[in-house]
Amino acid sequence: MSEGIAQPDRPQEPDGGETDLFSKFDDIIAMREGLLSQGREDPFNLVMEQVLSPTRAICNGRETILLGTYNYMGMTFDPDVIEAGKQALADFGSGTTGSRVLNGTYQGHKECEDALREFYGMDHAMVFSTGYQANLGIISTIAGKGDYVVLDIDSHASIWDGCAMGKAEIVPFKHNDIEAMEKRMKRIPEGAGILVVLEGVYSMLGDTAPLKEMIRIAKEHGAMVLVDEAHSMGFIGENGRGVAEDQGVLDKVDFVIGTFSKSVGTVGGFCVSNHPKFEIMRLVCRPYVFTASLPPSVVATAATSIRKLMHGSNKRAHLWENSRTLHKGLRDLGFELGTEEPESAIIAVIMPDLEQGAAMWEALIENGLYVNLARPPATPANMTLLRCSLCAEHSGEEVEQILAIFEKAGKAVGII
């Protein structure tokens, strides 16, 4: 050991002199410890020891029905998807080790972008490493200092982070409120660059946006429109292109953002567009340039899945049926739900408070049902939600089983 150099064998304790940068997390640490001290299973630390199918896993040694994944179309175990991934892994190796603009564009990335262009019937498609990065990258790159981003107050974190990174003026409006949006648009100076950012389905309550009216207003004010269709791709709309397709306004959308981590069944994100200058994004969009591209196996599974989703109308119909049955069943049991009618594959059950929400979550998992426990700040209006997201692979019997577990747990906890 060289002389004069301290070699501590463990990290040094803080000497108490510095400001602890972790103190800002004290409230959330206390909330978590409070929940766990009541003997509850940790809702944010569930481990799936084995995954049996898109709808079943072994959690805590127990076979569990999965009702809290984004595997809407059940593509994760599709034999063609798995085979494509295996083949690409064997042929191209485990990773690209580089950015898309250097050594990270393989044949598979091009084929994946071809599949997306075909799926949406659009001229350009750009694949990112996640959906989060797609929003971050596109929003921050096209809406810069001096521009305006008009967005729904309940927008996903990746949209807010994209706005912050781009340094545009942020103009939020009340969730899904057409009049509030129009009022905000009227206050923006004439001639300013405006990007209106909307989501097809809002993932907390599972409600859809009135895209038709909002896009009309956006266009009247000379704005460009970006729609995040993360939770609708593959399922909503005649061809599964999303809520904009369903409402007949896809041709008026300038940028569609999506993800491979939901209906497509793997990981990755994308933007599709008809903008004639869109390809320049590949050189100027930092979250595209300064990160490694997706592994070959991932883009191969994504491309295969996207092509199969083009022919998924039977699965889409079954998923709608599941959504309607679960929504009606839960409402009939006396639960308060996030929407009057089922609008997507997400059914949000509103809990009286976090305590009872956590108790209900635990009662469900003990009875073999996994849902998402969602709490502020991710939720609107400080709500605690049990978010149920259905899969096209849930059978009718499974949906009945799910309702029976909700009834048992709801009565045990005293919520119904």
Ligand code: PMP
């Ligand atoms: N947009 C929305 C609306 C989302 O809900 C999510 C993820 N939950 C994303 C973007 C990010 O997608 P990814 O998981 O691919 O990062």
